[in-house]
Amino acid sequence: MFCQAYGMEMQDRVYTMSQAFRLKQSIEDAVIAGEFQPGDRLDEASLAERFGVSRTPIREALLQLGAEGFIDVRPRRGAIVSVPSPTRLFEMFETMAEIASACGRLAARRLTPENDAAMEAAHRACEMAVREGDSEQYYADNRNFHEAIYRASRNSFLADQAFALHKRLSAYRRIQLRARNRLLQSLQEHAGILEAIRAGDEQLAAMRLHDHVLVQGERFSDMVLGLAGDRRSDAAGSRSGTAK
Amino acid sequence: MFCQAYGMEMQDRVYTMSQAFRLKQSIEDAVIAGEFQPGDRLDEASLAERFGVSRTPIREALLQLGAEGFIDVRPRRGAIVSVPSPTRLFEMFETMAEIASACGRLAARRLTPENDAAMEAAHRACEMAVREGDSEQYYADNRNFHEAIYRASRNSFLADQAFALHKRLSAYRRIQLRARNRLLQSLQEHAGILEAIRAGDEQLAAMRLHDHVLVQGERFSDMVLGLAGDRRSDAAGSRSGTAK
DNA sequence: CATAGATGAATTGTATGCAAGACTAGAAAT
DNA sequence: ATTTCTAGTCTTGCATACAATTCATCTATG
Incomplete structure (x- = not known):
């Protein structure tokens, strides 16, 4: 039936999004x-x-x-x-580091001019934010920069996963950025990541992205895991004051 | 997601699971x-x-x-x-390969006797299934083996992600296993993976797991991506909404 | 005084009804 | 004959009502 092809074209129609x-x-x-x-x-x-x-x-x-x-x-x-326990939070960041580095590895392998330009633009925006000392702005631009890398993996499924986790961690990432006042350091790391991706050095790109996300947290994570024989991932509140 | 034993019991008390x-x-x-x-x-x-x-x-x-x-x-x-397009399916397998290899890398770094024993048991079960030529049984045991590796990463969050994706791909993985009659080859690859993890060789473990999952599909994936300049955003596309 | 038990209030889980959008089939027109 | 329009049916989306369970408070008891 030729009619099917015609019917397909009606897919440009915009359907009303549900309230949910x-x-x-x-x-x-x-x-x-x-x-x-x-x-x-x-x-x-x-x-x-x-x-x-x-x-x-x-x-x-x-x-x-x-x-x-x-x-x-x-x-x-x-x-x-969700109230992730410290251990759980480390696990989430470690997973983010692994996924991000996977994106970087693929990006280094498949970089296209368009993806390169997108990363470059995001990086420039980050530079500007640092120059103006605008922490909030950097937070937003940083997000765009990382998203550009995820996309540059040219694996939209992986990029979606990465971005979803990124969003989930955004609250804690913001703290991380502010608490350590590592805007400039973060920017320099970005430059190193870009460099590695452009050089097509998969391993270096993956490593730099990994470290960038974990920020020296890897060894700490290992230490925590080594100490804590059993891990609780309950969301049970640590809300009220310290249990006396 | 991490739904295993979700509503079963929390803090000794057993709650009735909802119908939903x-x-x-x-x-x-x-x-x-x-x-x-x-x-x-x-x-x-x-x-x-x-x-x-x-x-x-x-x-x-x-x-x-x-x-x-x-x-x-x-x-x-x-x-x-879901009806993933071929490209999408490659992307999903590639993501699975990356996540699995991340699990293997961490497992090699943190292997405990308990995790080692669990992997060993699962591997033995796979051997038995191959010896009896039971393809269905191998399919189940294979799943347990991979789950044991995910757990051995000692990162329960990462392991959950890995297992969720594993389940999502199960239909296609079964085809993959049957179509290529690669039960024995798969088992040998398992042995190699175990060996690398036990030797604490992170890179080797990661690489072997990666290849095991992709089964020579990596280059094919790259080829598909190279040919298809633009990728179709099918109905099974990303749920990223209006994110630009 | 502290703890266990019970009772009432609050909140979630499920069923049902209705409205609105999407699919199907048929008729009219080119 | 193919396409377009239209009417009807079917399915989904949301609101409301009710049932079931959890939480909080109070009382009784050791």
Whole structure:
């Protein structure tokens, strides 16, 4: 049937996005922005009231965010913003380092002029932010720079995974950037990463990206793992004061 | 995701799992078992009737599976079992190779006697399956072997990610195993991987795992990427929304 | 005084109903 | 005969109602 080809063309049509999808984005953004802090309860009723919808689409959004690991949905006990234990956080960063370095390795192998230009532009933006000492701006530009590298792997699936994890870690990454005042150091590392990718040196690019993400945290991670025989990855609150 | 024993028991107390969670597992199992083939429609009404529940928990299960990337949920157009394009499939396998090799690298660095024993046991089971020529059994044991390696990374987050992707690719992996009749070859590669991990040779372990997963597919992947200048964004495309 | 048990309030899980968008088939027109 | 328009059916999306379970508070008891 020739009609099928014709029908395909109707796919340019823009379908209305469901409310649940919009809500998912909104809630995710609110979490990333820090409006909901780790440990905070995501109450279905209040979220429904806040967004002017019923509980149903809220529930659907929360469950999806839970499936992505963005929040923690406990059966019959409601959803909370995940509170990863220190060990869990190291594990997440270590995973981020591995995935990022994989992207860098592939990018070094497959670099195209377009991807190169995108990374260059993002790098320039980072430079500008550092020059102006704008930490918030650097945070945003840094995100774009890393996304450009993920894309440069020319593996959109891997890039999606990388970016998803990047978003999940954004709150802690921001702390990391601020706490150590390592804007300039970060920028220099970026330059080294770019250099390695452009040289087509897969190993070097992977290593530099790995170290860039972990920031000397690797050995510390190993140490923690060595000490802690058993690991708890519970989201159980460390909210109230120290257990006495 | 890390759904194993999610709602089973937390802090001694056993909570009743929600229907939606059970349904999620059931539907996922059905997809993995090949009962629903890629492209098949997952109709809410018929699934509800099949499991004897209303549409609500079915919907919630489908949305969660969609968020995990296991199926493809299109707004207002229902859910289907994902039909990755060949390019997409290569990307998924390549990502699996990268994540698996990362697990192997960490396993080589941190191997404990317990993890070693677990891998050994799984390897023995694989040997037995090959000796008896039981392809189905090997498929199951192979899965356990790889899971043992993921766990041996001593990074439970990374291991969860790896296992989730492994499950997602199970249908195609089974084809891969059968089509090439490479049971024996696979077993020998397993032995080589174990050897490298035990020797603490991170690079070798990573490389062997990488090659084991990709099975000479790497160059082919590069070739496909090289030929296809632009990649189709199929219906099974990324869920990155309007991110530019 | 502390702890265990029970009762009421609050919150989540599921079912049902209705509205709106998407698919199908048929008729009209070129 | 092919395409376009249209009407009807089917499916999904959301709201509401109710059931089930968890949490908090209070009381009784050692």
